[in-house]
Amino acid sequence: MGLEPDNMSGSSPEDIVNAVFGHFDPKNPLTFKDEQFNSDPILSEKALCLVYILGADTIQFTDDRLIEKLQTVRQRISEKEIPQVIVMTKVDEACSLVRNDLRKIYSSKKIKDKMQECSDLVGVPLSYIYPVKNYHEEIDTKNDIDVLVLRALTHIVKIANDKLLRSDFNKEQPLTYKDQHYSCDPELSDQSFCLVYVIDANIVQYTDDRLIDKLKILCQRKGKTDP
Numbered sequence: 001m002g003l004e005p006d007n008m009s010g011s012s013p014e015d016i017v018n019a020v021f022g023h024f025d026p027k028n029p030l031t032f033k034d035e036q037f038n039s040d041p042i043l044s045e046k047a048l049c050l051v052y053i054l055g056a057d058t059i060q061f062t063d064d065r066l067i068e069k070l071q072t073v074r075q076r077i078s079e080k081e082i083p084q085v086i087v088m089t090k091v092d093e094a095c096s097l098v099r100n101d102l103r104k105i106y107s108s109k110k111i112k113d114k115m116q117e118c119s120d121l122v123g124v125p126l127s128y129i130y131p132v133k134n135y136h137e138e139i140d141t142k143n144d145i146d147v148l149v150l151r152a153l154t155h156i157v158k159i160a161n162d163k164l165l166r167s168d169f170n171k172e173q174p175l176t177y178k179d180q181h182y183s184c185d186p187e188l189s190d191q192s193f194c195l196v197y198v199i200d201a202n203i204v205q206y207t208d209d210r211l212i213d214k215l216k217i218l219c220q221r222k223g224k225t226d227p
Contacts, residue, residue: 013072022046048160050084056094056114074123083159085128086118102144
């Protein structure tokens with residue numbers, strides 16, 4: 001059961017948020033007051049990526065009440081830095097060009113506009129939106145359809161895996177050589193050989209001085225390891 005516009009229909013945003021965080025009992029409604037509420041879930045009980053499924057052919061008709069629920073979920077999940085993606089379905093019903101040739105999906109202005117609508121509605125970046133075509137009248141599988149679905153699933157698994165690898169990272173308490181997980185003698189395969197800084201050209205002039213100081217520290221520390 002997904003989200004519905006009416007307050008008394010479908011899942012509540014709070015149920016979805018608690019399920020993602022692992023605070024759930026599959027047999028009972030979720031509240032923090034419940035004695036069976038899981039207040040300290042282990043990693044395997046948590047979700048590592050939240051996937052929204054939105055139809056490209058109906059996105060423009062989304063009820064304002066449903067939009068509010070989606071944005072509530074996104075904001076709560078974002079607080080925990082859990083990645084979120086959108087799988088945009090029914091692209092063939094949103095664009096006749098794509099209906100005739102699915103390979104034109106990334107050159108279609110209509111599809112790009114639909115992806116932008118999804119991004120504006122939920123707040124998920126365009127790079128995390130994956131357009132796909134549903135199977136509904138096909139008798140056999142088709143490579144063009146499968147490639148899009150496989151691409152979306154592959155990226156979702158990678159994003160979730162990246163979150164898993166970062167799960168033990170504490171941004172408020174940096175790792176030190178005294179930490180039990182600190183590797184004093186890392187193997188070659190555990191080391192990085194190039195540090196890449198990604199900076200937007202259109203906002204570089206507005207970079208906060210505190211961030212500049214952090215970048216300089218990184219550069220200085222990295223320079224000390226050079227031969």
